[in-house]
Amino acid sequence: MNTAFATLLSLVIDGVAYGMMLFLISVGLTITLGVMRVVNLAHSAFAMIGGYLALWSMQHAGLGFFVAVPIAVIGTMLIGALLERTLYRWVYATSGLGQMLMTIGLAFVITALFKNLGGTQLQSVPIPPSLQGNWNVGPLSLSVYRAFLVGASAAVGLSLWLGLERTSFGAKLRASVDNPRIARCVGIDVPLVFSVTFAIGCGLAALGGALGSQFLPIEPYYGLKYLVHVLIVVAVGGLGSLRGSLYAGLLLGVIDTLGRYYVPALGAFVIYLAVLAILLIRPHGLVPRS
Amino acid sequence: MLRRRLIMASACCALGMAFSAQAAEIKVGLLSQFSGPYAWWGKEYQRGVDLYLAQIGNKIGTHTVTVLARDEGGTSPQKSRQLAQELVVRDQVQYLLGGTFTPTVLGVTDVATQTKTPFVICNAGTSSVTQKSPYFIRVGFTTWTVSVPLVQYALSQNLKKAAIVAADYAPGQDAIDAFGQTLSKLGGTLSGEVKVPLGTTNFSSYLQRVRDLQPQTVFMFMPVGPMSAGFIKAFKERELDKAGITLLANAETNEADLGAIGDSALGLTTALHYSPHLENATNKAFVAAYKTKYGKSELPSIASLAAYDGMRLIAEMIRANDGVRDGDKAITAAKGFKWESPRGPVSIDPKTREIVQNVYIRKVEKIDGQLGNKSFQTFTGVKDPWHEANPQ
Numbered sequence: 238m239n240t241a242f243a244t245l246l247s248l249v250i251d252g253v254a255y256g257m258m259l260f261l262i263s264v265g266l267t268i269t270l271g272v273m274r275v276v277n278l279a280h281s282a283f284a285m286i287g288g289y290l291a292l293w294s295m296q297h298a299g300l301g302f303f304v305a306v307p308i309a310v311i312g313t314m315l316i317g318a319l320l321e322r323t324l325y326r327w328v329y330a331t332s333g334l335g336q337m338l339m340t341i342g343l344a345f346v347i348t349a350l351f352k353n354l355g356g357t358q359l360q361s362v363p364i365p366p367s368l369q370g371n372w373n374v375g376p377l378s379l380s381v382y383r384a385f386l387v388g389a390s391a392a393v394g395l396s397l398w399l400g401l402e403r404t405s406f407g408a409k410l411r412a413s414v415d416n417p418r419i420a421r422c423v424g425i426d427v428p429l430v431f432s433v434t435f436a437i438g439c440g441l442a443a444l445g446g447a448l449g450s451q452f453l454p455i456e457p458y459y460g461l462k463y464l465v466h467v468l469i470v471v472a473v474g475g476l477g478s479l480r481g482s483l484y485a486g487l488l489l490g491v492i493d494t495l496g497r498y499y500v501p502a503l504g505a506f507v508i509y510l511a512v513l514a515i516l517l518i519r520p521h522g523l524v525p526r527s
Numbered sequence: 528m529l530r531r532r533l534i535m536a537s538a539c540c541a542l543g544m545a546f547s548a549q550a551a552e553i554k555v556g557l558l559s560q561f562s563g564p565y566a567w568w569g570k571e572y573q574r575g576v577d578l579y580l581a582q583i584g585n586k587i588g589t590h591t592v593t594v595l596a597r598d599e600g601g602t603s604p605q606k607s608r609q610l611a612q613e614l615v616v617r618d619q620v621q622y623l624l625g626g627t628f629t630p631t632v633l634g635v636t637d638v639a640t641q642t643k644t645p646f647v648i649c650n651a652g653t654s655s656v657t658q659k660s661p662y663f664i665r666v667g668f669t670t671w672t673v674s675v676p677l678v679q680y681a682l683s684q685n686l687k688k689a690a691i692v693a694a695d696y697a698p699g700q701d702a703i704d705a706f707g708q709t710l711s712k713l714g715g716t717l718s719g720e721v722k723v724p725l726g727t728t729n730f731s732s733y734l735q736r737v738r739d740l741q742p743q744t745v746f747m748f749m750p751v752g753p754m755s756a757g758f759i760k761a762f763k764e765r766e767l768d769k770a771g772i773t774l775l776a777n778a779e780t781n782e783a784d785l786g787a788i789g790d791s792a793l794g795l796t797t798a799l800h801y802s803p804h805l806e807n808a809t810n811k812a813f814v815a816a817y818k819t820k821y822g823k824s825e826l827p828s829i830a831s832l833a834a835y836d837g838m839r840l841i842a843e844m845i846r847a848n849d850g851v852r853d854g855d856k857a858i859t860a861a862k863g864f865k866w867e868s869p870r871g872p873v874s875i876d877p878k879t880r881e882i883v884q885n886v887y888i889r890k891v892e893k894i895d896g897q898l899g900n901k902s903f904q905t906f907t908g909v910k911d912p913w914h915e916a917n918p919q
Contacts, residue, residue, distance in 0.1 A: 244735060251731035357567040359756055359787035371766055380764050451760060452728050454753050454787050458564045462726075462753075490729075497732035504695065505724035 243376040248494050254383035256490020257390035258449045260483050262463070263470040264393060265441030271477010271526070272414055273434055275325060276333050278340040280442050281467055282347040282460030287313045287443020288450050289355055291362045302365040306447045310440045317439025321432050344460045352457035360455040362447050386448060393441065394483050401479070410434055473515050475522025484523045550589040551850035555841055556614030558607060558625040558635070561598040567783065568627045568830050569598065572649060575827070575834030576624070578820055587842050590850040595620060599627070604634030611638040621852045622647065622841045624834065629653040629698065636660045643854030645861065647840055649833035652698055654913035657880045662854055664861055664880045666840060667833045668800045670698060670748070671913040673777045674705035676886040676906040677798035678713065681744050686773055687715045690742035692733065692758070694749045695722040702748035705913070718742040728753060730761040737767065744773040755779035756788045763791035780891050782826050785898040792891045792898055800884045801870040802900040803827050813869035827869070836868050840875070879914040
C-alpha cells in the first residue's frame with residue numbers, strides 16, 4: 238500500500254473514532270434539547286459527574302471498569318431525575334433565555350462542588366487490560382479502545398432510535414412534547430415521561446463522560462470546557478435529530494482530523510470553518526426537524 | 528499621576544517603617560490563582576507558604592510575618608496589576624510572592640519597580656521576565672533552564688535526529704527556540720516542528736505528522752493538564768514508542784497529573800529541577816512535613832516547593848532589613864544568597880536574579896505502588912542559559 242494512502246486511511250479511521258466519541262457525549266443533549274426542548278447547558282456537567290462516579294467507584298469501592306461505568310450511568314440518572322423534579326421543571330415553560338441562564342448557572346454550581354469534592358487535578362477512568370493495545374493490519378494500526386468506543390456509540394445510537402421510534406414509551410414521549418394537554422387527556426403521565434427522558438439524557442452524558450475520559454480527561458471545569466464541542470454537534474446535526482447528530486459527529490470528527498493534518502496552519506479552525514459552511518448551506522442542520 | 532502617588536505612598540511606608548524597626552508586623556502579598564481552571568496553583572502556593580510559616584512559627588527574629596493572599600482568578604495582567612497595587616499601597620505589604628503565568632507577572636512590573644517592592648516569582652517560564660524590573664527575583668524555573676539539559680541528555684544517548692511538538696502559544700515558541708537552538712548548536716538535526724493549537728484533545732493528526740517526520744526523539748512542550756496528559760497517552764496508544772521514537776518532556780509528568788496519565792507514562796524521561804522523590808535529606812524532611820500537614824497521600828509539587836523556597840528567601844530579606852521596608856537593601860541581600868532547598872543546593876544569581884539550581888533527568892517509575900519521577904542523572908548548578916546568551 239502506498240504510504241500517502243495509508244496515512245489518509247489511518248486518519249479517516251481516527252476521525253471516525255473521534256466522531257463517534259463526539260456523538261456519544263452529545264447524544265443526550267440531542268434528546269433533551271430536541272425532544273423535550275430544554276436548552277440544557279449543564280449537559281457536559283452531567284458527563285463530568287458520570288466520569289467522577291465511575292472513577293470513584295473504581296478507586297474507592299474497587300469495582301471493575303465494566304461494573305463501574307453502568308453504576309456511574311445509573312447514579313447520574315438518579316441525580317438528573319432529582320434535579321429535573323426540583324429545578325428543571327420550573328423552566329420548561331420559560332423562554333430559551335431563562336432555560337439557558339438556569340442551566341449554565343447549574344453548571345457553575347456543579348463545577349464548584351466537584352472542585353471541592355474531587356480537587357483540581359486531572360483524572361481519567363482507567364481502562365481495563367482487555368481494551369488496551371492495538372490491532373495491526375499491514376501498515377494500519379487500530380486501537381482496541383477506539384474500536385470499543387465506536388461499537389458502544391453505535392449500540393447507543395441504535396437502541397435510542399429503536400426506543401424512540403418503536404416503543405410505546407417513545408410514542409408517549411413524542412405525544413407529550415407535541416401536545417402535553419391532549420397527552421394528559423389520553424392518560425399519559427406527562428411529568429413522569431419528562432423525568433424519565435431527562436434522566437436518560439443525563440445517563441447518556443455520563444456514559445460519554447466515563448468512556449471518553451481517555452480523550453477528554455475529567456476535571457472540575459470539564460462541564461464548561463467541552464460544552465462547545467457538544468453544542469456544535471447538536472447544532473450541525475439539526476436540533477433533536479438523532480440521525481443528524483450521528484452524521485454531524487462523524488463528519489466533524491473526520492474533517493477535524495484531516496484538517497489538522499493537511500492544513501496545519503489553520504489547525505483548530507478547520508472545524509469552525511466547516512461548521513460555518515454547513516450552517517450557511519443548511520441553516521437548520523444536516524437533518525432538520527420535519 | 529499614578530506613578531507619583533505610588534512613590535509617595537511607598538516613601539510614607541518607608542518612613543513609617545523606619546521608625547518602628549523593632550518587632551514589626553511584616554506583610555507579604557501572595558498573588559495566585561485561587562479560583563478558575565488554574566486553582567491548583569493557588570492551593571499549592573498556599574500550602575508551601577503555610578508550611579514554611581508553620582516551621583518558623585510565623586516569626587523572623589522578633590518580627591511577625593503575615594501573608595495576605597489575593598486571587599488573580601485568570602490570566603489578566605490588569606487584574607494582577609490592580610491586586611498588586613492594592614496590596615502594596617493600601618495593605619502596605621513589603622514583599623510580593625507568587626505569580627503564575629508570564630502575562631500576570633508582567634502586569635505587576637510597574638508596581639514593583641515604582642514602589643521598590645521585591646516580587647519573588649514562583650513560576651512564569653519565560654526567561655526575559657526578570658529583566659523587566661530590578662525588583663523581580665525568580666525561584667521557579669525557566670523553559671530554557673530545563674530544556675537545555677534535556678537536549679544534552681538526548682545527544683548523550685545518541686538521539687541526534689529530533690522533532691519538536693509544542694503547544695502553539697508564547698511559552699511553546701520559547702520552548703521551540705530553546706530546544707531547536709540548543710540542538711543545532713550541539714550538532715543534532717531537527718526533523719521538524721509540530722505546533723498544536725491550545726485546547727487540542729484529539730492528537731491523531733499530529734502524531735501521524737510526527738511519524739512521517741521519522742525522528743529518533745520527540746521533545747514535547749505543552750501546558751501541564753489535559754493537553755500533556757492527552758498527548759502522552761496518545762503517543763503510547765499509537766505505539767510511536769514501538770516505532771523507535773523516544774518521547775522526552777519537562778514538567779509534563781507532574782505527580783498530580785500522573786494518575787490521569789496512567790501507566791502510559793511509565794518509562795517516560797523528563798528533565799526538571801524538582802521531584803518529590805529526590806533522595807536528599809532536606810527533601811525527605813520537606814516531603815515528610817508536607818505529608819504530616821496535608822495528608823498521607825499528598826505530595827509536594829514544583830508549585831508548593833517554589834512558594835516554600837520563596838518564603839525562605841523573603842525571610843532572609845526580612846532578616847537583612849531587620850523588618851524595615853527597603854526594597855534595594857532587600858534585593859542586595861537576596862543577590863548571591865545560597866541555601867539548601869529540597870531541590871538541592873540553590874543560590875540567587877546576582878547578575879540575573881534567577882535561581883541557580885540542579886536539573887535532574889528523571890524517569891517515571893512505580894514508587895511504592897504509585898507513579899512518580901525518579902531522578903537518575905544530575906546537571907548541577909544550572910544557570911538560566913538564555914540570560915547567559917542575552918546579557919542585560
